[in-house]
Amino acid sequence: MNTIDVRSLSPGTEVPVQTFTPGAVDLFMFSASAWLLHRIHYDLPFTTEHDGHPGLLIHGPLQGAYLVESAERWLGHGLRLSSLEYRHLAPAYLGDSLDCGGTVVDIDQDGGTVELDLWARTGAGTTTTTGRAVFSVEERGER
């Protein structure tokens, strides 16, 4: 996969939207892969009765991973994430589709790094997670 030339980007360039629609199996895989035992991701009666949610929650860190993945699919594999900040503004529930996109905030003139604003939004238009990520050209020394 070709890596994008960072110098061809400018502030405001849009990150193409990628849509993720995690199903029950996807939520289970994420919980299992991380050994995340929190019941609000798999136990519906507990989630509704104890926590008062209308449905099972899509994990915050899974949404963080979707933000990164949506950027990686566009940037290509010669850049890697070097920093990421995100926060959750609203819950996302099983059954929601999450459109993940963003915009370029800044680029390094040497083409070495790109900074992106990223967001995840439900099909109904609720922004659930926003973040800022920096991707840098992968250096040989770190391999």
Next chain:
Amino acid sequence: MGVITEEARAWAQRDYPSHEFTVTTHDIRRFATAIGASNPIHFDREAAVSAGFADLVAPTLFTYVVRMHAYTLIDPSLLEEDGSPADDVPPLSTKRAMAGGVSIEIERRIVAGDVITVDKRLTDMYEKEGRSGPLVFVEFEFRFRNQRGEPVATERFTRIYR
């Protein structure tokens, strides 16, 4: 205000043990599959080697897997009713927890075979008035290093109790 009691403040002055996590190819492939990763260096050793790595490469957010196993793969009697490690849950009148946010700086890649050490600290606890009542924010910091002592990542994580 005053959801955070003296008891909770005292609780927050706590130390957590360090843990080691030996990264296997299956750990990497499970997480990469779960997040819908597309880069073949997470699935195919040949792709990882031809990209210049020693072995299968973990997705950049894999430190989450390391820290969850370190502090949640424990005797189930040490878990709260909601599945959280009791060691993480402050003595508050509310125990409904949600993820707040994350800030992570990544210094270098993790590859299969690495032994990652994670150190955990509770760095802050504070409250704010939310739309439906008080919210308590608990902030943790995790520092990760590899078997050569090289820094791998620093992650700050906020959990919200409402």
